[in-house]
Amino acid sequence: MATRRRDGQLARDRMLEEAVTAIAENGLAGLTMAGLAERLGTSGGHILYYFGSKDQLLLAALRWSEDKLAEERTAVLARRVQPPRKLDLFLDLYLPVGARDPRWMLWIELWARTAGNDELRSAQEEIDAGWQRDLAAILADGTARGAFTVDELDADTSELLALLEGLSTRVVLGLAGATRADALTAARRAAARLTGTR
Amino acid sequence: MATRRRDGQLARDRMLEEAVTAIAENGLAGLTMAGLAERLGTSGGHILYYFGSKDQLLLAALRWSEDKLAEERTAVLARRVQPPRKLDLFLDLYLPVGARDPRWMLWIELWARTAGNDELRSAQEEIDAGWQRDLAAILADGTARGAFTVDELDADTSELLALLEGLSTRVVLGLAGATRADALTAARRAAARLTGTR
DNA sequence: AAGTTTCTTGAGCGTCATTCAAACTTCAGC
DNA sequence: GCTGAAGTTTGAATGACGCTCAAGAAACTT
Numbered sequence: 001m002a003t004r005r006r007d008g009q010l011a012r013d014r015m016l017e018e019a020v021t022a023i024a025e026n027g028l029a030g031l032t033m034a035g036l037a038e039r040l041g042t043s044g045g046h047i048l049y050y051f052g053s054k055d056q057l058l059l060a061a062l063r064w065s066e067d068k069l070a071e072e073r074t075a076v077l078a079r080r081v082q083p084p085r086k087l088d089l090f091l092d093l094y095l096p097v098g099a100r101d102p103r104w105m106l107w108i109e110l111w112a113r114t115a116g117n118d119e120l121r122s123a124q125e126e127i128d129a130g131w132q133r134d135l136a137a138i139l140a141d142g143t144a145r146g147a148f149t150v151d152e153l154d155a156d157t158s159e160l161l162a163l164l165e166g167l168s169t170r171v172v173l174g175l176a177g178a179t180r181a182d183a184l185t186a187a188r189r190a191a192a193r194l195t196g197t198r
Numbered sequence: 199m200a201t202r203r204r205d206g207q208l209a210r211d212r213m214l215e216e217a218v219t220a221i222a223e224n225g226l227a228g229l230t231m232a233g234l235a236e237r238l239g240t241s242g243g244h245i246l247y248y249f250g251s252k253d254q255l256l257l258a259a260l261r262w263s264e265d266k267l268a269e270e271r272t273a274v275l276a277r278r279v280q281p282p283r284k285l286d287l288f289l290d291l292y293l294p295v296g297a298r299d300p301r302w303m304l305w306i307e308l309w310a311r312t313a314g315n316d317e318l319r320s321a322q323e324e325i326d327a328g329w330q331r332d333l334a335a336i337l338a339d340g341t342a343r344g345a346f347t348v349d350e351l352d353a354d355t356s357e358l359l360a361l362l363e364g365l366s367t368r369v370v371l372g373l374a375g376a377t378r379a380d381a382l383t384a385a386r387r388a389a390a391r392l393t394g395t396r
Numbered sequence: 397a398a399g400t401t402t403c404t405t406g407a408g409c410g411t412c413a414t415t416c417a418a419a420c421t422t423c424a425g426c
Numbered sequence: 427g428c429t430g431a432a433g434t435t436t437g438a439a440t441g442a443c444g445c446t447c448a449a450g451a452a453a454c455t456t
Contacts, residue, residue: 011403027313033444043405044444054444105313112310114371115225115303125373158375159388163357166364173312175323177356190357193391209434231413241436242413252413 012050015040016064019057023102028109055113058106059123065103066127069093073134083142084197090138091187094131094164096171098180104172132157142195149196156194163190210248213238214262217255221300226307253311256304257321263301264325267291271332281340282395288336289385292329292362294369296378302370330355340393347394354392361388 018040022031033044033054040047051057076089096104114120136157142148150156167186170178192198216237220229231242231252238245249255274287294302312318334355340346348354365384368376390396 028310029313032442034442045406045446046404048445049403052445108306108309111306111367111371112226115227121372124371128373155384155387159361159384162364162368162384163361163388164364165367166360166362169309169363169367170360173309173322174319175326186353186357186360189353230411232411243415243437244435246414247434250414 015047016061019061020065020102023105024100028105058110059120062106062110070130077134077137083145083147086138087191090135095180095183096168099172099174101172104168131161135161160194213245214259217259218263218300221303222298226303256308257318260304260308268328275332281343281345284336285389288333293378293381294366297370297372299370302366329359333359358392
């Protein structure tokens with residue numbers, strides 16, 4: 001019964017990486033199964049052999065992006081810096097790197113596909129929970145050290161995350177007055193007010 | 199050159215209303231041109247005669263929904279109530295009425311279609327500007343009357359709107375702990391902090 | 397070497413938005 | 427009431443796309 005997998009995991013990863021690259025280059029609308037297959041030198045059917053559907057492929061691509069960030073986030077949490085600085089690093093990591101951030105394009109696309117798809121929904125909840133947990137840890141730590149004044153940890157964590165999501169959406173949509181820099185400024189202001197550091 | 203239109207505007211409106219109803223009933227994924235045409239007793243080609251593309255149809259449907267709300271919003275603004283109450287009415291109006299709010303499903307769908315579509319983007323900016331303007335008016339009025347303490351009107355307006363957008367997204371996605379009631383509570387809390395009424 | 401499992405392909409299917417030529421309707425001016 | 431122009435409506439055709447599936451190739455086990 002020993003695992004018989006050859007390079008399955010490898011092939012999977014290569015597909016995800018290529019998908020994310022393709023999205024960054026041509027946007028999500030330009031990503032087709034056949035097109036991605038060609039970039040990979042394989043066939044459309046083959047990609048579906050691994051992922052089952054385009055929905056699942058996109059979800060896996062989002063997970064792949066998020067997993068890389070989750071590592072960085074863990075590193076941020078472990079750093080020995082002042083709470084405000086740590087919170088700032090968190091904001092930095094959460095917000096899209098720019099208007100064409102593939103991770104955020106994937107979020108938005110998956111939101112649109114979520115209606116009535118319980119698996120997508122719970123996957124998103126799971127990813128979200130990671131951010132929630134780590135942000136709560138930062139806020140709790142800052143409070144314990146007397147650097148922050150947070151009255152309701154859970155509510156404040158959710159609120160800040162919801163705000164970050166809203167700001168991120170606007171950056172990725174490319175709305176006027178919503179560059180990454182603008183979003184970062186707004187996020188810092190809100191964070192400062194929320195933590196009582198102002 | 200006198201206008202020759204028969205009931206064109208009427209037909210258009212009927213299509214939009216039916217589209218929104220269909221979305222509320224079966225979700226956006228279930229909305230096809232052929233399906234909508236059948237509900238209307240007409241043909242798919244006919245709908246496109248008026249709207250040109252499905253993107254445009256959805257945008258028009260969003261505008262139609264937003265226009266109805268804009269009227270209510272104007273009514274709210276005109277009411278002679280205390281600023282905190284007025285702000286509360288605003289939050290009430292902005293947030294989705296429930297997880298299947300067609301207006302918000304349209305927003306999310308259009309976000310996904312916005313990439314590289316300048317017309318969609320600027321239309322969204324325009325709609326957004328309406329909310330922004332009216333919220334800023336409420337905050338400014340409250341400040342003038344000494345009920346609110348708002349230090350940077352524009353920044354605070356944008357911040358609250360971004361938060362509302364984030365909260366709304368979660369409600370419509372049906373994430374755990376994100377009912378309309380939850381979102382309303384969170385919005386009120388944030389608004390109170392923002393306006394210094396706490 | 398044979399058997400089993402995993403991998404890979406590509407033709408074909410069904411669904412969908414969109415196009416378009418043709419037919420139908422309305423209306424102004426006569 | 428006729429005519430031509432403008433506006434409206436249809437539905438068949440088109441092309442793109444996600445997805446299925448049967449068949450075969452490759453790798454691994456014994």
